[in-house]
Amino acid sequence: MILMACVDDNMGMLFNKRRQSQDKVLRAHILDITANSRLWMNYYSARQFEPDTEPQINIDENFLSKAAPGEFCFTEDVDVGVYEQQVEKIILFKWNRRYPGDLHFNINLSNWRLVESHDFVGSSHEKITEEVYVR
Amino acid sequence: MKFGGKRRLQKEQERTEKQQAQKKKNKKQITILVSVFAVLCVIIGIGALTENNPNNLPDSSAIVSSTSEVSTSEPSISATTPTEQGETAPLETTQAPSGQTQPPAGTTISSEDIPAYSGSGAYIAINNNVPYFTDTDYTTTAFENYSALDSLGRCGVAYANVCQEIMPTEERGSIGQVKPSGWHTVKYDCVDGKYLYNRCHLIGYQLSAENANTKNLITGTRYLNVDGMLPFENMVADYVKETNNHVLYRVTPVFDGNNLVATGVLMEALSVEDKGDGISFNVFCYNIQPGIIIDYATGDSELESDAVSESQAPVVTQEPEQTPSTQSSGQTYILNTNTHKFHYPSCSSVGQMSDANKQEYTGSRDDLIAQGYEPCKRCNP
Numbered sequence A: 001m002i003l004m005a006c007v008d009d010n011m012g013m014l015f016n017k018r019r020q021s022q023d024k025v026l027r028a029h030i031l032d033i034t035a036n037s038r039l040w041m042n043y044y045s046a047r048q049f050e051p052d053t054e055p056q057i058n059i060d061e062n063f064l065s066k067a068a069p070g071e072f073c074f075t076e077d078v079d080v081g082v083y084e085q086q087v088e089k090i091i092l093f094k095w096n097r098r099y100p101g102d103l104h105f106n107i108n109l110s111n112w113r114l115v116e117s118h119d120f121v122g123s124s125h126e127k128i129t130e131e132v133y134v135r
Numbered sequence B: 001m002k003f004g005g006k007r008r009l010q011k012e013q014e015r016t017e018k019q020q021a022q023k024k025k026n027k028k029q030i031t032i033l034v035s036v037f038a039v040l041c042v043i044i045g046i047g048a049l050t051e052n053n054p055n056n057l058p059d060s061s062a063i064v065s066s067t068s069e070v071s072t073s074e075p076s077i078s079a080t081t082p083t084e085q086g087e088t089a090p091l092e093t094t095q096a097p098s099g100q101t102q103p104p105a106g107t108t109i110s111s112e113d114i115p116a117y118s119g120s121g122a123y124i125a126i127n128n129n130v131p132y133f134t135d136t137d138y139t140t141t142a143f144e145n146y147s148a149l150d151s152l153g154r155c156g157v158a159y160a161n162v163c164q165e166i167m168p169t170e171e172r173g174s175i176g177q178v179k180p181s182g183w184h185t186v187k188y189d190c191v192d193g194k195y196l197y198n199r200c201h202l203i204g205y206q207l208s209a210e211n212a213n214t215k216n217l218i219t220g221t222r223y224l225n226v227d228g229m230l231p232f233e234n235m236v237a238d239y240v241k242e243t244n245n246h247v248l249y250r251v252t253p254v255f256d257g258n259n260l261v262a263t264g265v266l267m268e269a270l271s272v273e274d275k276g277d278g279i280s281f282n283v284f285c286y287n288i289q290p291g292i293i294i295d296y297a298t299g300d301s302e303l304e305s306d307a308v309s310e311s312q313a314p315v316v317t318q319e320p321e322q323t324p325s326t327q328s329s330g331q332t333y334i335l336n337t338n339t340h341k342f343h344y345p346s347c348s349s350v351g352q353m354s355d356a357n358k359q360e361y362t363g364s365r366d367d368l369i370a371q372g373y374e375p376c377k378r379c380n381p
Helices: A026-031 A080-086 B003-052 B222-243 B367-372
Strands: A002-006 A011-015 A039-041 A057-059 A072-075 A089-094 A113-120 A128-134 B091-095 B123-125 B145-148 B158-162 B196-199 B217-221 B247-256 B262-269 B279-285 B292-294 B300-305 B333-334 B341-343 B360-364
Touching: A002 A026, A002 A080, A026 A128, A072 B262, B003 B360, B196 B222, B217 B222, B222 B247, B222 B262, B222 B279, B333 B367
Parallel strands: A002 A072, A002 A089, A039 A057, A039 A072
Antiparallel strands: A089 A128, A113 A128, B091 B145, B123 B279, B145 B158, B158 B247, B196 B217, B247 B262, B262 B279, B292 B300, B333 B341, B333 B360
C-alpha cells in the first residue's frame, strides 16, 4: 500500500481524537494523485471528503489491512507503525506548523529513503511540504 | 308575604351575600397568587440575568494557594468573586453585536484544581480534555470579552466566539509598549530567542486581531507562548479558516495569591456548529521555562543551576521585543536517530542510549524539529 498522512512539526497527527489540521487544497491534491487508483480511508477521514462523488474512495474501518499493493491509504487517526511491513511507499504532507498532538506518525523514517520533496500553497496553510519515501 | 316566603327570601339574600363574600375572597386569593407569581418571576428573571451577566465572571485573582493535588472535577461556576483586594474585575465586551447572547458566568479555576508541573510537557489535559462549556453556550454570534485588570494590574478571563468575522486581515502591530503585571525584560542564552518573557496574548492575535490590548496580554515565558499556547491557537485558527465555523474559546490566567506572574493559563475550546466534533480541548499550559527558576510573586528569575556564574547571569536589556522569533543559535544536542528525540548532552537519557543511535548535532532547535525530531521530555532541550 501507499500510505498518505499529514503531520505537524513534531510528526503529530491527532489531538484528543481530532485531526490537527485540514486543508481544502490538500484534499483536492490527494484526489488528483489517487484519481486512477483506489483510495482507502476510514469513516472519520471520509467525513472531510465527498465519497459519494469521488469514485476512488473506499471506506472501511480496517482499511490498512484490506488495501492491496499499489493502492493508496489516507490515514489520520490510526497507529501506523504496526502496518509498516505492508507499506511500499509513504507520502507525507507536512503542515509546517505546530499543533498539540497525542497520536504521532510512528514509522521511523530513517529506515526509508526520501526520493521527492516539494512545497505547495494550501488553502489555510502558507506552505505544505509533500515528501515521498521509499524503502 | 308568608313567613315561609320571607324566610326563603332571607336565605336567598344570605346565600347571595355569602357568594359575594366568597367571590371577594377568591378574588383576593387570586390577586395574592398573581402578586406572588409576579414577584417570583421578577426574582427568577433577575437571577437569570445575573447568571448570564459577564460582569459576574470571577476575577482571575480569585485564585488561592497552590497545592499539588490533581483535581479533574468541574470547578464551581460562581457569581462575582471579590479579589483579595476587595475589587472585582468585570468582563468588558469589545465586540458584541446587538441582540447577542452574552456568555454565561465564567468558570472559577484555582491553582488547587491544577496538577503541579511534573517536570515535562508544556501542558496537561484538564477534566479529561472536556471544556466547561454547556449546551446553552453554543452561539454563532461573534463576541470577544476581556476582564478588566484587577487592582494588581493582572488580566482576568478572556472569552471569545472565534470566527472569521473577528480574525485579522492585516499583520499584527507593535505591542512592545505594554508592560503586563510582573514584566521583566531579561535574556538567557538557554532560552530559544533569548528573551525569557514574551507578552502572551490570552486570545492570540491570529484568532482575535487584538493588538496591544492590555486586558489580553500577560507576562508569559517563551516556553508558554511557543510550546504551550501557540499550537492550540494554530489548531483553532486552521479549523475556523477551513470550515468557516465558530469556536468558543476561553483563556483563564491562573494567579497564585497576589503573584504578579501567572502560574499558567487554562485554555478551553469547543467548535459550535459541529458541537465539538472538530475542536474540543481543555488544557492547562504551564508558565514555566526549562532551566530557569521564576519567582512568580515578582517575575524575578535565575538560572536553575545552584550557583549563577557571572557569565550565566541574566542579561537585562533596555527594550524587549515581543514574541517569537523562531531563530535559535548553535546549540549542541545529542540525537537519538532511532526514537527521533533530541537531548542536551548532559541529559541522563544520553547515557542510556545505544551508540549506534547516538549522533551529535550542533545547530538550531527549530531545524531539528523541522527534521522531525522531538525534544526530550526529561531535559526539555
